Amino acid sequence: MKAYGYFTSKKYFKRVLFSIMLTMALILTGLSAANTYLLERSVKHVQEDANLKVLTQTQYNLSYMNEIIVHLSTFAFRDNALIPLMFSNNLPKMDYIRGYQQMYNMLESSSFLHSMAVYNASTRELYGSSSDFLVDGGTTKSSILDWLLHSSDGSLPASRLIPFSFQHSNQIDAFAFIVTDAYGPFTPSQSAIILFIKPDWVFDSLSKLNGLSSGSSGEILIRTSGGQLFDSGHSGQTLPLDQASIGKLIQAPNEGTGASNDSGFVIGNSGGQKVMVTYLHGIGDWTILYIQPYKEIMKAVSDMRTRNFALTGAFILLSIGISVWLSYKLYGPIEAMLKRILPHMRNAAPDSGKRNELDAMGDLYEQLSGQLQEISSEQIVRKYYIRKFLTDNRSLSELDMRQLIRKHELQLAPSGPYMVCTLRFDRYDEYDRRTSSGMKKLHSFAVMNIAKEVLSRAFRCEMVDMQEDHFTILLSGKEELLDPAAVKPAIFDVQQILERYYNLSLTCGIGETVTQLTQLSASYYQSYQLSQYSILMGYKAIIETQDIRTNLENKQKSLPGDVEKKLSEAIKKGKLTEAGSELERAFALLAALQLEDMRRAIADMAWIIKNAAAEITSNRITQLSVDIERIPLLPQDYYTLDELHLAFLSLCTAICEEAKPSSMERNEMIIETVKELIWQKYSDYNLSQQSIASTVKLSSAYVGKLFKDSCGMTITEYLNDVRLRRAQELLLKEDGTITEIMEKVGYGNQSYFFRLFKSKFGTTPKEFRIKKSIS
Known part of the structure; x- marks a missing residue:
């Protein structure tokens, strides 16, 4: 009875159930009927083909036998x-x-x-x-x-x-x-x-052929042109035959067409029984008929239809069970919603005799929607005045503000005291990039409701979202209750709930207690500034004025100049230990600065490291792997001093490691540079070891010794070798005079050139050209 009552009380559930059940039943029944119909058609076509094949063979036998009889009769006559x-x-x-x-x-x-x-x-x-x-x-x-x-x-x-x-x-x-x-x-x-x-x-062979082809019993008849039927007399069949009905069945397919088919296949009634007649015109004016009881032919189809409908019935019963289960599953969310709003539905008193539960829920939704719009409008007005109290209270007097609190029933004590707290998102830029607008709205709703619910247990509380990155809480109560020591535990609970359920991290700044409503704006600005000191205190910090009093009293505006200078020199020299020490000293000093000075000093430090890296790059042939242009933007990617300290230390490590290449690598680069200069400027008369050393900014003796030790010859010898080989190529390829070629490769003294050429190749330039031209 309980289950029946549950069923009858839920009209929408019944609608879902009957819809699914009826759909399944119709599909299964239609599928069964279609299968049976297709099977019956298939059996008919197969039987027709088999019968016509047999009768065609019989016709052939008759024609062949007729020819034999004609020959025999002629012989006999x-x-x-x-x-x-x-x-x-x-x-x-x-x-x-x-x-x-x-x-x-x-x-x-x-x-x-x-x-x-x-x-x-x-x-x-x-x-x-x-x-x-x-x-x-x-x-x-x-x-x-x-x-x-x-x-x-x-x-x-x-x-x-x-x-x-x-x-x-x-x-x-x-x-x-x-x-x-x-x-x-x-x-x-x-x-x-x-x-x-x-x-x-005729009859026996036809019966045998038909038995082999179809397995169905039937009777072979011959019909004369006058409509008389003849059988073999020992077929064993008891079919009720009616000559008139058989004649109509055979003639029906050709009526109205004017055509006469040699063979055919018809289904009809003869003698009160449904039969299948296959006919074929034989010899002369008579027709061979093969008549089969339709019931016998379709016996397999009938058995299949019976089994099919029985199986369909079983599946329909199964579908009913599945329909009930599926309907209950589909109805589950609606039932859960009904349980939650059932008290309201009772108050709404829907007409259960004419309307289902969804209609009643719709009526209730319209009522609640109207109420919600009224509440929403009031909430907008209340938030507007709270924001005005916090940001622009110069246009309002103390008296006006108290009247607004009473008029709009703000959860604030008109006579004070008051405290302003700011909840600010940690790593907001990162949060803004990875969070969709819809999720942001959900988070905003969660922060405001959770914070207000927790804080309202001990304080009169109003809360409003200000800019995108922070929320402001306005507390009022007795003065002894508005002590930061009493507020901090509640704020901590809010932070823990938001992190556990929404993975949100917020830092809180607690402004000093004020006694007048006109002081709320200054208290808000103070709490917001305190919340930004998360760069010093870390994520999810709860910050009050006494926590950063040292910073607020510090008059120093920037880092000492010797710190920045030593850091720059250590980076240029590749001295990582010294650079790390200077960084540690710098961040220790940064922690004592005021917020804006701290941010400015961090930016300056980034530029110092950037300039040092740029100077290292300008003195190197190969570039640093560090993206120098990205260094000034580094402070935007990190939000606390600890993170920035590690980031700067990692950056300095990368620069210092690349600033001091191994001596072998350095010597190879110098030698390759010298060789490249010689090949590019060998035609310059003034090219020498001294000019090359000046170009690479090293002493002539150092460059000469390094080249001699590495290549086994002096720079001058290498220069002469390049010039003479180039002169040899030009003597073969060009028709200019020897003097012109000498000047092209950087020699101004002809006798000196001839002497060097003969010493190198064993012949003078002129003789070399003659020998090569002859050969």
């Missing part, structure tokens, strides 16, 4: 032993015997012949090969004669298979084939030979 039987008025006994003997031979040689008969038109006598002619008292003979002479059509087609029944029933005993000497239909005035063909090769 011209047989000398049978001619006397057809045309003699007085038949001699020997001719009679020879005729019977020939008919017997033909029957023995042809397995498909049932019997033969010879009709003599002159005597109207019939001679038959069957034993029935002799022993049944003339019954067979009279039956055949009656058929020949008294046909319903007045004539019988010649040279064509005709279904024939000895008992004049619908059972086919044989196919008659009449042969005459004329091309037209048979008449009693014409003598003829009648061949009776066994029907088994």
